[in-house]
Amino acid sequence: MTEEIRAESYVGFDSITQQIEHKLLKRGFQFNVILVGQTGLGKSTLINTIFASHLVDSKGRFTSDEPVRQTTEIQAVSHVIVENGVKLRLNIVDTPGYGDQVNNENCWDPIVKYIKDQHSAYLRKELTAMRDRYIQDTRIHCCLYFINPTGHSLRPIDVIVMKKLSEVVNVVPVIAKSDSLTPDERESFKEKIREELVYHNIRLYPFDTDEDDQEEVAVNEAIRAKVPFAIVGSDTSVIIDGKSVRGRKNRWGVVNVENKEHCEFMDLRDFLTRTHLQDLIETTAQIHYEAFRSKQLLALKEGVNQRPAQ
Amino acid sequence: MTVQDSSSPSARAPITRKKIHGHVGFSNLPNQIRRKSVKDGFQLTVMVVGESGLGKSTMINTLFDSPIYAPREPLHPAADRPKTIAIESTQAVIEENGVRLRLTVVDTPGFGDFVNNAPSCNPILENIEQRFDAYLSQEHRVRRANLVDTRIHACIYFIQPTGHALKQIDIEFMRHLHHRVNLIPVIAKADTMNDDEIADFKERILSDLEFNGIQIFQAPMYEDDDEESLAEADEIARAIPFAVVGATQRVRTRDGRKVRGRAYPWGVVEVDNPAHCDFGKLRQMLVRTNLEDLREYTNEVLFERWRTEKLLAMGYTQDASVFAEFDPAERLQEDRIVHEAKLAKLEASMKEVFREKVEIQERKLKQSEVELYGRHKEIKDQLNKQWEELVKKKAQLEGAMSSPDASRKKTFRG
Numbered sequence: 274m275t276e277e278i279r280a281e282s283y284v285g286f287d288s289i290t291q292q293i294e295h296k297l298l299k300r301g302f303q304f305n306v307i308l309v310g311q312t313g314l315g316k317s318t319l320i321n322t323i324f325a326s327h328l329v330d331s332k333g334r335f336t337s338d339e340p341v342r343q344t345t346e347i348q349a350v351s352h353v354i355v356e357n358g359v360k361l362r363l364n365i366v367d368t369p370g371y372g373d374q375v376n377n378e379n380c381w382d383p384i385v386k387y388i389k390d391q392h393s394a395y396l397r398k399e400l401t402a403m404r405d406r407y408i409q410d411t412r413i414h415c416c417l418y419f420i421n422p423t424g425h426s427l428r429p430i431d432v433i434v435m436k437k438l439s440e441v442v443n444v445v446p447v448i449a450k451s452d453s454l455t456p457d458e459r460e461s462f463k464e465k466i467r468e469e470l471v472y473h474n475i476r477l478y479p480f481d482t483d484e485d486d487q488e489e490v491a492v493n494e495a496i497r498a499k500v501p502f503a504i505v506g507s508d509t510s511v512i513i514d515g516k517s518v519r520g521r522k523n524r525w526g527v528v529n530v531e532n533k534e535h536c537e538f539m540d541l542r543d544f545l546t547r548t549h550l551q552d553l554i555e556t557t558a559q560i561h562y563e564a565f566r567s568k569q570l571l572a573l574k575e576g577v578n579q580r581p582a583q
Numbered sequence: 584m585t586v587q588d589s590s591s592p593s594a595r596a597p598i599t600r601k602k603i604h605g606h607v608g609f610s611n612l613p614n615q616i617r618r619k620s621v622k623d624g625f626q627l628t629v630m631v632v633g634e635s636g637l638g639k640s641t642m643i644n645t646l647f648d649s650p651i652y653a654p655r656e657p658l659h660p661a662a663d664r665p666k667t668i669a670i671e672s673t674q675a676v677i678e679e680n681g682v683r684l685r686l687t688v689v690d691t692p693g694f695g696d697f698v699n700n701a702p703s704c705n706p707i708l709e710n711i712e713q714r715f716d717a718y719l720s721q722e723h724r725v726r727r728a729n730l731v732d733t734r735i736h737a738c739i740y741f742i743q744p745t746g747h748a749l750k751q752i753d754i755e756f757m758r759h760l761h762h763r764v765n766l767i768p769v770i771a772k773a774d775t776m777n778d779d780e781i782a783d784f785k786e787r788i789l790s791d792l793e794f795n796g797i798q799i800f801q802a803p804m805y806e807d808d809d810e811e812s813l814a815e816a817d818e819i820a821r822a823i824p825f826a827v828v829g830a831t832q833r834v835r836t837r838d839g840r841k842v843r844g845r846a847y848p849w850g851v852v853e854v855d856n857p858a859h860c861d862f863g864k865l866r867q868m869l870v871r872t873n874l875e876d877l878r879e880y881t882n883e884v885l886f887e888r889w890r891t892e893k894l895l896a897m898g899y900t901q902d903a904s905v906f907a908e909f910d911p912a913e914r915l916q917e918d919r920i921v922h923e924a925k926l927a928k929l930e931a932s933m934k935e936v937f938r939e940k941v942e943i944q945e946r947k948l949k950q951s952e953v954e955l956y957g958r959h960k961e962i963k964d965q966l967n968k969q970w971e972e973l974v975k976k977k978a979q980l981e982g983a984m985s986s987p988d989a990s991r992k993k994t995f996r997g
Contacts, residue, residue, distance in 0.1 A: 311745075312745060312747060312750070313743065313744075313745020313746055313747050313750075314745070331747075333745065333746070333747030333748070334747055334748050335747060335748060335787065336748075336787075336790075337748070337787070337790045337791045337793070337794035337795075338794065341750075341751045341754075373750060373751060374751050375699075375700045375701050375751050375752045375755055376698075376699040376700065376701045377698050377699065377700075378698055378699050421636065421743075422636075422772075422775075423634075423635060423636020423637070424636055425635055425636045428696055429664070429696070429697060429698055430698045433698065450744075450775050452774075452775055452847070453744075453772045453774060453775035455845055455846060455847055456847075456848065521777060522777060523774070523777045523778075523850070523852075524777075524778065524858055524859055525774075525847075525849075525850035525851055525852050525853070525859055526847065526849035526850020526851075527849055527850075528847075528849050529849070532848075534848045535847075535848050535849055
């Protein structure tokens with residue numbers, strides 16, 4: 274253990290944080306998120322609600338003569354949002370057609386392939402002789418998996434896909450359209466889901482590593498207690514007590530998206546943007562990307578070794 | 584061919600309306616029927632189809648306000664999950680005001696829950712057709728005293744409230760089954776959408792149904808009903824597909840009433856309130872108004888269609904003569920004519936046979952004649968030849984006798 278020395282007078286290197294901040298502010302941040310879930314679960318609406326702006330359009334089938342998509346498509350949109358001088362480049366990847374057919378076997382393949390392709394592209398850029406000073410990061414930092422609010426349990430397809438995805442990306446499951454569940458139903462549903470996730474050994478974000486200190490472990494525990502987040506999204510605003518909030522108005526009441534008793538949207542938003550944004554990006558680089566990279570390089574080495582042996 | 588006799592009594596006599604002077608009493612017939620049917624009780628078989636978690640069991644319990652389905656125990660993650668769709672039947676007898684209803688609910692757990700749902704339609708279609716088959720073979724029995732009707736009278740299809748349009752699995756299922764069963768589509772868990780979303784969604788569903796040629800159950804309108812019933816029936820018809828919410832528990836609303844509903848932190852959804860959801864309309868259509876219509880349509884249209892297809896496939900041909908009206912005198916006449924025709928035919932054929940036989944005999948005789956003549960000629964020729972030979976010999980001998988000396992010496996030598 275190296276000894277910590279206290280300087281005798283103020284040196285001034287504590288301004289390094291500000292120097293970094295200044296640099297980072299100029300560069301801006303990049304956040305890539307992928308939305309996975311059946312059509313009609315409110316994926317596009319949720320993203321619009323989280324970032325409080327109209328970023329994506331719903332990709333549902335609205336007319337009879339429009340054909341049903343036969344495969345999962347990957348559609349990415351890019352936006353830049355600025356808040357207090359901080360520039361965030363947001364890449365939102367939607368997956369219309371997932372889980373929509375009668376036979377959904379292998380409908381998750383295009384998604385897994387897309388995620389791996391992003392890792393692959395980054396690796397290639399890293400390995401070239403002449404590299405960019407700052408490689409554009411298209412790797413997916415977070416996958417929001419939308420669960421149907423049946424109130425019973427996970428479906429077979431949910432289990433299979435979450436397992437496959439958790440091996441390549443940070444998966445954050447959410448219960449979509451949770452305004453169809455009463456608080457009791459919501460709690461029992463979440464319990465059931467957590468039980469199933471543990472049983473099937475699905476590793477969800479946040480991961481515990483050995484280097485975490487007490488505080489971080491506690492925070493992770495708190496998050497894990499809330500996952501999956503039961504959310505409600507809304508593009509429209511309603512007036513409650515004179516304030517304009519995002520919500521949904523029915524004949525029997527108004528669902529306030531920002532009310533913690535109504536749904537857990539605020540928890541999800543804070544988790545994604547206010548507390549764990551940087552951690553998601555870092556985990557993608559340090560855990561998922563590294564795993565992918567080592568597998569690829571080992572395979573490359575095997576290929577090189579095999580050729581002289583032939 | 585039948586001969587249409589214009590003087591026969593069954594030539595369409597005009598139906599005259601007679602006025603009765605006095606009370607006969609047959610206006611009591613509906614009451615007699617009512618008494619009898621109340622005694623027998625009614626039967627209703629309903630099938631519920633939809634992905635799990637759409638509230639099917641809750642809806643059935645809510646419709647009949649009885650715990651027909653017990654709440655399902657959640658499966659442990661390690662438990663074996665079934666690999667195919669199952670067809671389960673639950674029976675209940677409910678009584679209200681002395682009227683007994685024998686209700687059978689056919690559930691289809693597993694529909695839409697697998698990764699590959701393509702084989703899910705077939706077991707359901709097979710089950711429906713099996714029930715038709717069972718009824719058909721009962722009809723063919725020698726003694727048909729107690730017919731048990733297990734045919735599905737209505738199929739309630741639960742649509743997921745996506746807010747977009749029908750899903751592929753919805754369209755596929757309804758397309759395969761709409762010609763065998765009365766389809767009643769409902770939007771499940773409709774408390775997740777507000778009025779505008781529901782209206783848009785219903786429109787898109789109807790448009791999808793039309794585009795794919797899917798027929799859903801239309802309640803028949805009777806013209807001689809009173810205005811109020813007609814208006815009600817019209818309102819119900821326009822609300823299809825029904826946006827329903829199911830709830831069996833009673834909760835307290837903000838203004839203190841105890842109603843069947845769901846209590847959310849932001850308000851209480853009342854199941855029986857027509858402003859909140861279409862549950863009342865579904866119940867009206869299914870139980871109060873059109874239960875008999877459903878059964879009738881199943882029996883008269885769907886079952887008959889199945890029966891016709893099946894019998895034609897088995898090789899029966901349509902015998903149109905059974906539709907002719909039955910009049911004994913005419914029938915006798917027809918029979919006589921048919922009989923005479925038969926006799927004439929028989930006669931003609933016998934004549935034919937006779938002629939043929941005669942021909943054959945003639946030919947034979949001719950042949951033997953020719954033969955005999957031939958033989959006769961032969962023998963005659965032979966005889967002629969012999970006669971000529973004898974004449975020649977005679978001539979020789981006479982010549983030899985006229986020169987005896989010359990020949991004596993010669994003859995006595997030896």
